Amino acid sequence: MDLYGNWLRLYPVSFRVLEEGKRFRRWDRVKFAWRRPSNDPRIESRHVNSQTLEIIGSVPKSERPNLLNKQIVYSLRREQEAGRSLALLKPEIIGFKIVKKSSETLAEQQRAIDLFHSQEDMFIPRPAVPVKACPFAFKYRYRTEDGVREGTCQDWETEATFFHWRNRYGEKGALERMEDQFGSRLPQRGLYFAMGTHSLYPETWLINGLVQLDPPEQGTLF
Template sequence: MSSAPEGSHEHKDDEAFIIVKAAPRASQSHGETVCIAAIDMNGKWVRLYPVSFRHLADGQKFGRWDRISYRWRKATSDQRVESRRVDQDSIEIKGKLKEGERHSFLSRAAVSSLKAEWDQGRSLAILNCEIIDFWHEPQTAEELRRQEDVYDNMRRQNDFFSKGNLIPREACPHVFKYRYRDADGIHIGTCQDWETEATFLHRRRDLGSEAAALDWMAEKFGVEFPRKGMVLAMGTHRRWEGQWLINGVLRANPVTQMTML
């Protein structure tokens, strides 16, 4: 595929496998948008934005593991090396990574030190680490009200509930946190993953009980995944230099040696 056009405003064509979709947030200039972390066909991380699912055609609404093609140019407002400003009209789903290939795909991309990644100028990573603890905390009333206000504003936009729309209709009342150990020590991180939030809301609906849904999350994300093997999709904050956030939780069978693609 074409290499990154550093400093160029010309659009380039590329393809990538979707790894993480961050929870949607409102943008003054782009409406409701999500930030996408993906790995391109050369094994390099890319951060794709802004993507507004409300304005994507149904056939363009991609999910984790989808292989998409897209046109992009170098971001001007985000200097992180992986960031790409996408022409979302160009997005096309080309296929999907086979289920049997996903564990090895993640394992080849995994690293054990976020400090080493930061020192190399990277801001996205798959982290192979030891999960020490998983728990939930209720959102503060102020934060929950703020997020509900964001969603209320979105609902007032025309055709917000158009067919295939993927923006959540309610704020998640809990935040989910991990305590984990990597090569640099022990850390605590809040999970920003859209799918993790959606999973809790779905389980609460299916089980008919918030307590039952939280118990299910604790067992699935805190016991089963760490026992079977999992990795954390990590990304740095745009404004808080060097601060890593948990962007996603992914099942991955453990391997003897982890290396970059």
């Protein structure tokens, strides 16, 4: 988000590959050099030079509720009609399911990952995506003011959590914990979706990230 409260889509950048001192966290303030991408017409998109990233502070905890409160939306259709392609959505979560990917889908995704790692980019000194495709898709069914939707969570942190738990508890134990955490605990505590449209399919909204916010106090949102 910029100084004026507008969403920005920063890429290609990942804190997992940044040098120490450049790895920003969710509430950090950063500055960086950027340019408009030539192949992405979405107004929020910024092509970032990761090497120029600099952490210049952090948003105080007391200021965070107001910062997000202004951004929450309940309709993706209205956001799209306004020309926006990023949104912080408050959904009514109906269900969560874990779907095993077919061998064909898994192989296709692995080929895409391998292709990425075989290419070089001046803005990415080291690989910025996982080296292994996740064998499961994590899907939410949810309701907005526009109606009922279903979407796959694209957040790499969700897949990273699965791999971490699989290493510790085995696949069955990991899936049980995913169901409990992402299907029950987070929605109960207050789960928001960081939504974004697909660059090639501008009418398709994707769940790019999950944002947990504490339940409202004294009848207010925050």
